[in-house]
Amino acid sequence: MSQTTSAHHVEGVPEHSRSTHDSSLSESGAMESGGSAALSVDAAPKSEARVTTLELFFDLAFVFNFTQLARVLSRDMTLRGVIQVLLIFWLLWWMYGGYAWLTNHLPPHRRHHRILLLLGMASFLVIGLATPNAFHGDGVAFGIGYLLIVTVHAALFAFGGPGAARNMLRIAPFHTLGALLIIGAGFLDGWAVYALWAAAVALEITAPVVTGVSGFELKPGHFVERHGLLMIIALGDSFLALGIGTNGGQAGPSVVTTAVLIFVIPACLWWVYFDESEKARRAELALERQDAVQRSRLALAAFFYAHVPMLLGLILIAAAVKKTIVHPYEPLAVAPSVALAGGVALYLGGIAWFHGILKIGPQRFHFTAALLAVTAIPVGHFGTAVSEVVLLGVLIGAALLSDHRWTKKMAHLYQ
Numbered sequence: 001m002s003q004t005t006s007a008h009h010v011e012g013v014p015e016h017s018r019s020t021h022d023s024s025l026s027e028s029g030a031m032e033s034g035g036s037a038a039l040s041v042d043a044a045p046k047s048e049a050r051v052t053t054l055e056l057f058f059d060l061a062f063v064f065n066f067t068q069l070a071r072v073l074s075r076d077m078t079l080r081g082v083i084q085v086l087l088i089f090w091l092l093w094w095m096y097g098g099y100a101w102l103t104n105h106l107p108p109h110r111r112h113h114r115i116l117l118l119l120g121m122a123s124f125l126v127i128g129l130a131t132p133n134a135f136h137g138d139g140v141a142f143g144i145g146y147l148l149i150v151t152v153h154a155a156l157f158a159f160g161g162p163g164a165a166r167n168m169l170r171i172a173p174f175h176t177l178g179a180l181l182i183i184g185a186g187f188l189d190g191w192a193v194y195a196l197w198a199a200a201v202a203l204e205i206t207a208p209v210v211t212g213v214s215g216f217e218l219k220p221g222h223f224v225e226r227h228g229l230l231m232i233i234a235l236g237d238s239f240l241a242l243g244i245g246t247n248g249g250q251a252g253p254s255v256v257t258t259a260v261l262i263f264v265i266p267a268c269l270w271w272v273y274f275d276e277s278e279k280a281r282r283a284e285l286a287l288e289r290q291d292a293v294q295r296s297r298l299a300l301a302a303f304f305y306a307h308v309p310m311l312l313g314l315i316l317i318a319a320a321v322k323k324t325i326v327h328p329y330e331p332l333a334v335a336p337s338v339a340l341a342g343g344v345a346l347y348l349g350g351i352a353w354f355h356g357i358l359k360i361g362p363q364r365f366h367f368t369a370a371l372l373a374v375t376a377i378p379v380g381h382f383g384t385a386v387s388e389v390v391l392l393g394v395l396i397g398a399a400l401l402s403d404h405r406w407t408k409k410m411a412h413l414y415q
Contacts (some may be wrong), residue, residue: 023407077335139186150175258328309350316343
């Protein structure tokens with residue numbers, strides 16, 4: 001979704017959007033004719049805002065935490081490991097969403113904004129380093145890193161004007177209390193640790209319900225592109241898992257063949273999400289056609305909640321790939337087989353949910369493919385790991401075909 005087209009500002013946009021764009025162009029042309037070329041930049045419509053390189057750099061630091069979560073799950077593919085990953089993931093994803101909304105409202109163009117955002121990145125690094133042992137000795141370090149993240153987030157929003165500051169005053173207490181609960185959990189053992197973590201997650205889930213999401217003027221182009229870039233980086237984490245899984249061993253024919261077959265999974269998942277940037281254009285239009293309040297609600301539903309199963313699916317796939325690549329022509333243990341198929345199922349289910357919220361793609365076939373992905377588990381467990389990989393690749397390919405057919409059928413709605 002990162003390669004969005006600028007044409008959508010003219011084609012396929014409601015009349016009020018076109019008139020705004022045309023008036024902006026006229027104003028810009030008048031300024032240039034007067035010799036004030038610099039002022040024409042200021043006259044550009046807000047929807048032209050795009051993701052900065054610092055935001056992309058920030059996302060790279062954030063996805064490091066996904067690598068660590070896949071490591072946690074690969075090390076402990078039990079119910080305990082799954083619960084730990086879910087608790088950590090929710091807190092991380094919630095705060096990433098907070099920073100995505102922040103930079104959408106307040107781009108990091110000024111020096112002090114950039115310094116604070118870099119401090120936020122450093123905090124995510126601390127959390128990433130503490131993640132593998134967050135429930136066994138590094139809980140305090142994790143909590144302090146999280147407290148720094150929420151503090152920087154609140155400080156940056158304070159620079160966004162009185163409206164943004166008021167909104168942050170409503171949300172900040174939830175963030176701060178959650179961080180303090182995590183720090184407290186670091187001093188405890190046993191079930192109390194999980195109870196405090198669960199309470200922190202519950203606070204973050206409750207926050208948007210209590211405070212609402214009004215008061216933010218969302219820029220659709222920037223928001224869609226930002227999450228698209230994040231998905232590209234997260235999908236790339238699957239390639240890192242391939243390299244880590246081989247553990248520096250020789251690249252024999254079986255390893256190379258399996259690696260190429262596994263590569264098909266993230267490649268097709270990329271295609272399902274992006275569809276040659278068409279979905280980016282549709283998603284932007286879907287948001288632009290709403291008023292400010294409804295746009296914020298749609299953005300929260302589509303780009304936060306619907307992305308949860310997609311990102312969790314990628315973490316599961318990355319964890320499973322490390323096990324799959326080692327002995328590709330032998331049966332997979334139950335846990336990695338479930339993780340691989342479950343990861344694909346979650347991703348496809350999330351895509352279907354995402355499509356349904358914004359009305360930008362097919363749903364039924366993707367949900368069906370997600371359910372059918374579960375049938376690959378016995379194939380991998382009783383057959384071979386590579387057989388499960390091939391079956392999952394076929395299912396994702398079928399989902400791609402469904403996307404293509406839907407696009408051809410519904411293209412007239414976006415002309």
